[in-house]
Amino acid sequence: MTFDESIDATGVFRNAKIFRLGAELAVLIWDLPPSLPATTKCLLSMDQSPIPLVSMMLPLGNGRQRMFWAMRPEKQPVSVGICTEHGSTAETIVMHPARTLVPLDVETLFADLAPDARIKFVNNLLTVWRSAFRIASDHLFNMVVEDALHALVPQPQAASIVCQIARGSHLIETAINPDLGDITAIYAIGAASITRMAVRLVRGRNAKNGMQSCHFIAEVPSPPFLIVLLSKNGVAIRQLADGKPRHPSLQSWWGKNLEAVELREMIVRRLATLPESGAATAIDLQVCAPLASSRIAKSSMHPSGEVDLALALDDGLLAGGWFHAPSSAFAGIDYVKEDGTAVPLDANSYEFPAWAQGKDEKSKTDVTGFVAWVPLPESPGPLLQPRFQMRLASGAVRPLIPTPQPFEPATQRNHVLRAVPPQHAVDGAFRTILAPALQDIERRLGKTIEVDSTKDYSLPKSPPLVSIVVPLYRVLDFLRFQLSGMATDPWLAANAEVIYVLDSPEIQDQTEHLLGGLHLLHGLPMKLVVMNRNGGYARACNAGARFARGAILVMLNSDVVPCAPGWLQVLSRALLKSNELGAVGPKLIYEDGSLQHAGLYFGRDQRGIWLNHHFHKGMPGDYVPAQQARDVPGVTGACLVTRRDTYERVGGYTEDYVIGDYEDSDLCLKIRRVGLQIAYEPAACLYHFERRSIRRSQDYMRGVASQYNSWLHTQRWEEDIAELMANLFDRDHDRPAAAGMRIRKRNAA
Template structure:
């Protein structure tokens, strides 16, 4: 009598074979199977199942050539055993196994799920997921039922599990895929399966948990605001589960953040009465949205009544060491409490602190509890701190006056959260809108990229000067608007100038103000010339034919990666004849400065073309290939400052040199746009940028300036 092996297709990718038990197949996992197309390829996963009539062996493998009904199969086992089999198609699991006993079906289900999530890597195989759900339904004689209690966002539900459910790794058998879920005590937050029922396969030998198709459910917030005591208890437990998973799951963290944003907040509370023995305030408690928390406040404690500081959030408390607070002056408080009967404010009354793991889960509001020497407590309440990353970054940069920001305070309290938030701001950039006016030159000699931010005072003068210069007819003109609220005004102005001068123009409108570096990248993305010229909107040519000397220098001196022109103040004195680095008295950090700044226009030394340490970003002429090789201008600097010298240093590190070309002369009405940016002009942005620049380049700058000094002495 011929021997047969059952064949059941689980999905277009996977097949299940069932072989009868033979003498010598105790070590079936070592057996070799050969079909009409040759030896079966791994992965091959075996499992032995015990039936009432005996034992069988099942094999899960990928669909392979030759695995079809009536095909011959040869099994070679240990000891030289060779068995010839004929594949016979099975209609369903019962026909394949010869049994519908729930325990056997559950054992097969656990085998399939374990391999699908492991060696087979088929958790997302929709047909396999459907098969496993049918298998679970067939094996559900002793299944327990869970109850859906609330909707958690758009894609998840909170379930109340049976009382005997155990924590651990469960497998969710959803309609189209299988999920590995680590569940704790209390409610389970699971992906929404829509109108379909699903199953939970508990760890160990636990019985199945049935998840019926849910009825219409309240949101988790509605559950917490209801009057039903059980519902409110479930809400608290679900919030705790949400907070647990938010530490490792971005989707849960986003959901927790959204709930925090919508929940009612407490009014800010501080203690500032002059006749009270102490005073304090927690002015800012801003999460850096990467797990950390920035704090800023003040403390007046002339009699030493404060014995402890404890930060209190929705998910726990953290004791703060007073010595860890970075102190800074608050002259306003010294003046305000000068006549306080118990003593005034210390000259270093302000404090700031960054806790790298202080907000591992999103929290809208924090409190600071002051433990007093009497055993009493006082509580400060910060205003809500869950902000858009850009608003959070700017709030931290504006938290302390630049004059009071020491190097230690910048390094320990300001730079870490700003760096994290700025990275999120840059990662969230959207695609700009591109508006073309006229046909650009087919082979432009240069692409001029001009970022615009609010200040349009010089735009007509700049474009008029471009229009009067015949060389600019061979260049691309690309304007990048970094203040999108001015879109209509700028487009109308540029279209009018285009009709007047017949100059082809490109307007790139950024979706949000992301700073100078991002604007330059958006403009360069539309450029097609071999040379790029980054030009500020407040730079106006002093003469015609100013572009040619820079292009000639780049053409003749291949070592030059970038060159910069002579820039003049409004009164004709020198503003820029090359950039160099210096250290101020008593300062460790390197500052940027310009050669011969304030000297007469025709100062002899400024009339000489030469190699320089760097050039300003106000007029930065760079080879497109060199720009591309170093990744363009850095967007790590906030708004704008020091990214031009950073680019020079990266071009140098790649083997290029930087040149100054005095034959190219332009007026630069310095810093006209940046002064209109409140988030920059009155904040620590420049200090942060200088700190970042120094941290990256200090050794290279020191070596460069030492070489420069030796060259100048020679």
């Protein structure tokens, strides 16, 4: 690119000149005359100022200044005045349409610019000007940028492709001067486009021959192209001429570079952002070629420790393990981020007495257990082995690498539930540590849950009055009795449909076979909804409710069996008679005839947590106070009857309680919050073979799920429950005296 006349660089811009910078872009260049101070601010005067109008001032080698104004010219020639800040006009020039202008000659422009000014010019081309004018693909602008880069560095050093990360995405390697400092932007300059890439790179720890290795992931066009790395201290320009990767695949590179931990973490994070199988690829790589785990064995004299829980989640990192600090040498344990930054865990951690395995499998030794939550502004992706270090008082650090961690949300949840022993699961462990992790996991788990298939058993075309939703989880023991009890109820058989929701799809064949036989026997209209995976009680119920066609909705446990016909008619009549009634529940009795449920109430335990309790639980089934129909704080979800529009209005069951507990009282409180009442109706009676399904969930029974759910329920409803119990039910003489006391032991389902 040359001017249309041959002149020396010196003095070219003494008079203002306008050049073509892009297809519709021009730049006005003018050197401040010696008569004006070098600090003089100058403006353009035009009849109509172009938008955008971008300016900059760069120093010349002789100490003077050069002004630049970039703009889109009008389609007709216009007069442009260059005015000083004091209002005087220093020079006037006519600006013609861009297509008629002479292209900018960068070599001439750079001839008398100061060296730092040349770098600043390139920086502005790629950042401010390109952004202001939204130049996505402009062949002429690209040529100007390429000319500027070659003028800065006539023979750029090479960069190479290490391997392909995914289609159109490659791992690039080069070397840069450590004095560049932090890289602020990376660009790929091709023949047809300029691409800005994510500034995420890994630099080598040690410089070799004055240069530092540098890796980053690029989504760029096919070579050849230039790579520009910008920083506050300068610019690095590299040439990528060969498009052939050094490694045939990412898997090949990964297996040979176990020591490149920072680089591996960067790749995991990048893969997690890719559509389709990116996250699965990241997980597979880590499983097939994991890092060697590292712990510091227990010692009576020296600090020791281990991180055995390290879940990288969307919102942060949950870490847990133990340490032993027999002396003042121990300073703490840190999470080591991808860029090498150490984040102390003790900023948000909870410690408790624990034990670790001793010298042999049978011996145990006392240590300090811990669990910590590290909030992160950006997810590290499906990282299975986050890195940690033990920090010593001397400043030395020792690595702690956990074994590969689970990546499936349900398994992650189970690990969280076992992170703290039940006797140490207190508010300090839940509020800022376990709760954020569990909420993160439940949110991700919910995104994976969906209905896999449905099967109808003689459903009539016309909608019934009542839809009965029954979630199934592994236990099918009571289906024969439950369906028999419903099929022999004439009112129910004529007015209801039954929707079974299978939350354990691994027994789909068994369930379909059983329901098919029972349908042939009883002829009751049914639908089977099969979930794609176990998502918990609330999600199963909500899925079933979405298929309900009846105006009245019944939530019924699979271990609840009618005592006699007529129960559904009684409960439905109560709802239909009163618009102020939001939900109603029956009397539930054990198989020996004693009371299991006559309405729910709330009582605090010794920690101040509200627990669910059943009125008159354990009393004889004909206990007189339990024979009175009345308003109650809530009813159990084992058999809860409501209007479908009410259920939908309050959003159904809340799905972030773990596995299944407290959703029923939560639903009742939501119904109360919209101004409706909850009632107990003893004229309807059913057997409840209590909590048979949840006993099959070992993670619920062994972990702290119930304690977490009661804590979460209290956090969510503290004020509502306190007001309800204080104002509404203190006058109720039928409520057990224990309900007004601090309950020491939970006795609710």
